[in-house]
Amino acid sequence: MLFRRVRRRPPRARSSTRLFATYAAASLVPVVALGALVLHDYRHDAAEQGRAQGLAQAEVIAQTAIAPALNSGDWPPLGGADLSRRGLTGAQFERMRDATQLALYDGAIQRLRLRGFTGRVIFSDDGSTSSGVPVSDPDFQAAAAGQARVLVITGRTQTIRVMQPLFLNTGQSVGVLEVYLPYQEIADRLQAQVLHTTRNVAGGLAVLYLVLGLLAWWTTRSLSRYAADQRHNALHDALTGLPNRVAFRVWAEAALAESLEDERPGAVVLVDLNRFKEVNDTLGHHAGDELLRIVSDRFRARLGEGDILARLGGDEFALFLPGRTGPETVALLEEIRDRLSEEMVLDGVPLSIEASFGIALFPEHGEHLQDLKQRADTAMYQGKRGTADIVVYSGDGISHSQQWLVVQAELRHALERDELVLHYQPKVNLADGEVRTLEALVRWQHPQRGLVPPGAFLPAAEHSGLIVPLTEWVLRRALTDQVGWFAAGQRWAVSVNVSARNLEVPGFPALVASLLAETGTPARRLVLEVTETALAGDEEAAARVIAEIAALGVGISVDDFGAGFTSLSHLREVPVDEIKIDRGFVSDVIDDPRSRAIVRSVIDLAHGLGSRATAEGVETAEIYRWLVDAGCDEAQGYLIGRPVPWPHVSAEFELPKTASESERAAR
Amino acid sequence: MTLLRRTIAATGVALLLAAGGCTRAESTVQAGALDVTGTVMMDQELHDRLPEVIRAKGFIRFVTDASYAPMEYFAADGRTIIGFEPDLAAALGEVLGIKVEMVVGAFSTALDEVSAGAYDGVFSSMTDTKERQQKADFVDYFSTGTSILVQRGNVKGIAELDDLCGHSVATEKGTYQEQMLQRVRKECGAEGMRIHSRGTNADALVELRTGRVSAVLQDYPPASFLATDERTSAFFQLASDHQYETGLFGIAVAKDNTALRDCLHAALGRLIASGTYADLLARWELSASAVTEATVNAG
Numbered sequence A: 001m002l003f004r005r006v007r008r009r010p011p012r013a014r015s016s017t018r019l020f021a022t023y024a025a026a027s028l029v030p031v032v033a034l035g036a037l038v039l040h041d042y043r044h045d046a047a048e049q050g051r052a053q054g055l056a057q058a059e060v061i062a063q064t065a066i067a068p069a070l071n072s073g074d075w076p077p078l079g080g081a082d083l084s085r086r087g088l089t090g091a092q093f094e095r096m097r098d099a100t101q102l103a104l105y106d107g108a109i110q111r112l113r114l115r116g117f118t119g120r121v122i123f124s125d126d127g128s129t130s131s132g133v134p135v136s137d138p139d140f141q142a143a144a145a146g147q148a149r150v151l152v153i154t155g156r157t158q159t160i161r162v163m164q165p166l167f168l169n170t171g172q173s174v175g176v177l178e179v180y181l182p183y184q185e186i187a188d189r190l191q192a193q194v195l196h197t198t199r200n201v202a203g204g205l206a207v208l209y210l211v212l213g214l215l216a217w218w219t220t221r222s223l224s225r226y227a228a229d230q231r232h233n234a235l236h237d238a239l240t241g242l243p244n245r246v247a248f249r250v251w252a253e254a255a256l257a258e259s260l261e262d263e264r265p266g267a268v269v270l271v272d273l274n275r276f277k278e279v280n281d282t283l284g285h286h287a288g289d290e291l292l293r294i295v296s297d298r299f300r301a302r303l304g305e306g307d308i309l310a311r312l313g314g315d316e317f318a319l320f321l322p323g324r325t326g327p328e329t330v331a332l333l334e335e336i337r338d339r340l341s342e343e344m345v346l347d348g349v350p351l352s353i354e355a356s357f358g359i360a361l362f363p364e365h366g367e368h369l370q371d372l373k374q375r376a377d378t379a380m381y382q383g384k385r386g387t388a389d390i391v392v393y394s395g396d397g398i399s400h401s402q403q404w405l406v407v408q409a410e411l412r413h414a415l416e417r418d419e420l421v422l423h424y425q426p427k428v429n430l431a432d433g434e435v436r437t438l439e440a441l442v443r444w445q446h447p448q449r450g451l452v453p454p455g456a457f458l459p460a461a462e463h464s465g466l467i468v469p470l471t472e473w474v475l476r477r478a479l480t481d482q483v484g485w486f487a488a489g490q491r492w493a494v495s496v497n498v499s500a501r502n503l504e505v506p507g508f509p510a511l512v513a514s515l516l517a518e519t520g521t522p523a524r525r526l527v528l529e530v531t532e533t534a535l536a537g538d539e540e541a542a543a544r545v546i547a548e549i550a551a552l553g554v555g556i557s558v559d560d561f562g563a564g565f566t567s568l569s570h571l572r573e574v575p576v577d578e579i580k581i582d583r584g585f586v587s588d589v590i591d592d593p594r595s596r597a598i599v600r601s602v603i604d605l606a607h608g609l610g611s612r613a614t615a616e617g618v619e620t621a622e623i624y625r626w627l628v629d630a631g632c633d634e635a636q637g638y639l640i641g642r643p644v645p646w647p648h649v650s651a652e653f654e655l656p657k658t659a660s661e662s663e664r665a666a667r
Numbered sequence B: 001m002t003l004l005r006r007t008i009a010a011t012g013v014a015l016l017l018a019a020g021g022c023t024r025a026e027s028t029v030q031a032g033a034l035d036v037t038g039t040v041m042m043d044q045e046l047h048d049r050l051p052e053v054i055r056a057k058g059f060i061r062f063v064t065d066a067s068y069a070p071m072e073y074f075a076a077d078g079r080t081i082i083g084f085e086p087d088l089a090a091a092l093g094e095v096l097g098i099k100v101e102m103v104v105g106a107f108s109t110a111l112d113e114v115s116a117g118a119y120d121g122v123f124s125s126m127t128d129t130k131e132r133q134q135k136a137d138f139v140d141y142f143s144t145g146t147s148i149l150v151q152r153g154n155v156k157g158i159a160e161l162d163d164l165c166g167h168s169v170a171t172e173k174g175t176y177q178e179q180m181l182q183r184v185r186k187e188c189g190a191e192g193m194r195i196h197s198r199g200t201n202a203d204a205l206v207e208l209r210t211g212r213v214s215a216v217l218q219d220y221p222p223a224s225f226l227a228t229d230e231r232t233s234a235f236f237q238l239a240s241d242h243q244y245e246t247g248l249f250g251i252a253v254a255k256d257n258t259a260l261r262d263c264l265h266a267a268l269g270r271l272i273a274s275g276t277y278a279d280l281l282a283r284w285e286l287s288a289s290a291v292t293e294a295t296v297n298a299g
Helices: A016-073 A090-104 A138-145 A186-235 A243-261 A276-283 A285-302 A326-341 A369-384 A401-416 A458-464 A467-487 A500-504 A508-519 A532-536 A539-551 A566-575 A594-609 A619-628 A659-667 B002-019 B043-047 B052-057 B084-097 B110-115 B177-190 B201-209 B220-228 B260-275 B277-281
Strands: A111-117 A121-124 A149-154 A158-167 A173-182 A266-274 A308-313 A316-322 A343-346 A349-351 A356-360 A388-393 A420-429 A436-448 A451-452 A493-498 A524-533 A555-561 A578-581 A614-617 B059-064 B072-074 B099-104 B136-151 B166-172 B194-198 B215-219 B236-238 B244-254
Touching: A016 A090, A016 A173, A090 A458, A121 A349, A138 A149, A138 A173, A138 B099, A149 A594, A149 B072, A158 A186, A158 A532, A173 A186, A186 A243, A186 A467, A243 A266, A243 A308, A243 A356, A243 A614, A266 A326, A266 A369, A285 A308, A285 A316, A285 A326, A285 A343, A285 A566, A308 A458, A308 A659, A308 B236, A326 A388, A326 A420, A326 A467, A326 A508, A356 A369, A356 A436, A356 B277, A369 A388, A388 B072, A401 A436, A401 A458, A401 A467, A420 A467, A436 A467, A451 B177, A458 A467, A467 A508, A493 A555, A500 B166, A508 A539, A524 B177, A539 B099, A578 A594, A578 B052, A594 A614, A594 A619, B043 B201, B043 B260, B052 B059, B059 B084, B059 B110, B072 B084, B084 B099, B084 B277, B110 B136, B110 B244, B136 B177, B136 B194, B136 B260, B166 B201, B177 B194, B177 B215, B177 B244, B194 B201, B201 B215, B215 B220, B260 B277
Parallel strands: A356 A388, A436 A493, A493 A524, A524 A555, A555 A578, A578 A614, B059 B099, B166 B194, B166 B215
Antiparallel strands: A111 A121, A111 A173, A149 A158, A158 A173, A266 A316, A266 A356, A308 A316, A343 A349, A420 A436, A436 A451, B136 B215, B136 B236, B136 B244
């Protein structure tokens, strides 16, 4: 990317690696916890199972071996006395020994003691009476109270000790059975089971974790790619890959703040390609897109680090060029312009593209990006209207842009409220002073500001496109007024100024035709004045429209001829009835031989083309006389009449005396 | 009704307290009734009438064979005797104002031991018979008959006492049922009957459970308990609902100990009158076997 910044990188999402690491760590916790919980429970269950097994075994021993012996014999049931007091009969003792000895010998029972509640040993596997659990032991106490207790003792091998209450078949508890059973085998088996389960659980969880991890990795990668795409798309133009309007605003604003902080100058430049629409229309959008790509590449080739190039939309580009003075900026843009205008081949058609550059410099033209852009825009439009293609904003004359917005808004209302009025300035035949045509000039009767001169609002209207309805309004009103003076017996034609913008609106000739029909005006009594810059734009289209209008019979006049930039070839293609010589030349004819030469040439040129030559800005009798001598056809100016409402136009213009006449008068 | 009695009792106590003439004897004129907390109240007069010896030693000791649920049997701990009789004994002790102990002993020798003075009485579901009245006086507290208990399914098809002929039958040694069996055997003729008299009721039931005998003869309450209790109902059932030779259970007291007999008689009367007796029976689901009044040697 062209745009590289040292500081203030645009915010980036966490890298996919970091996100994945977070994921992995976060999912490891529940997986490990689950594993630990399962294993802990399993271990606990296994131990519990072992104890339950020991307990069950002891109970079976108590019921099958001990209780029958105790119940045997014909002895009276106990009277509140337990085994401690009563002991066993000889027969019971023998029977008990017979019932247990094999199990003891085989090791199925390790130790066995029959004890009274006082702890006295009534019977033991080896005949001893002094050993055994102390009476104070909680397990002994619990068994004496009817609750069996089990304990795993880990010595050389593991042994399980069961303290079991001894019940007679009446349900009476008579003592405690203390029995030791081998537990090693059970423990080993349980251990093996636990180990086996541990392996399975750990393996399963590991696989699960792996799958989760892969999923997480895949997901985070997709997500971060998607996010990066989204971010890029949100800030970049898809066609050229350049930053878009949003990105330009954000990044240029940041860069501007930095530059201002460092007190470095720079420029904001708006660029508009000329005749891009033409390429799009004639060669197709594909060629237009290709052109934009080529243009972007050519821009890039000249820009340096820290410069920002953005495509604002359509054929509009913006540049932020920090660290350059005005002249340096202009030099750079000239380079770019030259590079841009190099010939390129699109769909086999060789063409070269030109662009208008509007430059606003900071800090002198503003310290806010919005202001700078507006000023660059103003400068660019000035360039489009004039001849220069690289224009630095100059405060004079066109610093009204902000004011323009207000004017535009008010003008819109003015049109609706009918605050506009038409004044008319006569054009006379130089030879006899007869008024031939009234030029309609619009005035604004502003409710607060009074009569506003056209210079105060027409540029704003032109700039905003409001000129189109305005012209239409003028045209309609002028034709209506003409009906008025016709009724008053005057046969003056009317001329109306038409903006280049009007010519671009489809159906303009049809509108003219319909207005003529509405008012019943013969077409030859209408003249449309077109500035020569209107012709300089999209010449072919403009020429076509003008030809259409001329075909109606409407007269075409070229306004301000000589002040702008016109290729003479335009005059060859357009049917022109009148050429109006710009006041700049006319006012100088007396003093400046060069102006005289030009005016004479234009008059000749007009006549050569079969057109009338009309001089504008005729303010003195001297000039008038000179023009008569030079062969000019018509004249317009303060000398003849200022713009006034049509009823005030004087029908006759008294011819100034010729030079000889004035001499005579002087004598 | 109980509430009314309690109210009267409480009011009486309150009035006496208010009069300032409170003595223990006077405050317990309602002996055998319940106090406000539901405790049986002591009767000082009856206490005073207890034999000197008993008052001196401070307790009455009854012998019982605790293998006769729900009348008297061992709790799960194998040490505590529970059942209707221990509860009734305790209630009697409350009225008499003396501790009552239940001690485990052999049923068959119990009467002799009482005569010998080892115990103050037998309180062990003992049927009051004329024969036994030779050895002891009975304070009768319970009315029931005898039932035939057989294995669940009754494959031997025993329905009547006569059906027992030709079978082995078990019972507890020295019981009324042992005598009944001996009488039935006489009618059996050539078929005969093998009677297994065992030291405890539990021994007899073990023989029925393991198929060594076809039936066990015992009093209706424990037989019914066995046939309905969830731990034993899978193995035992009643041959029929009929109760044979209905009789009275009595607390056997030595014949020369009339003072104790009369005290127990009076105390029992108080418990019956106060409703405590009925309440205790209801707790053990034995209400059908209630007696309406306390009697002596009525069997």
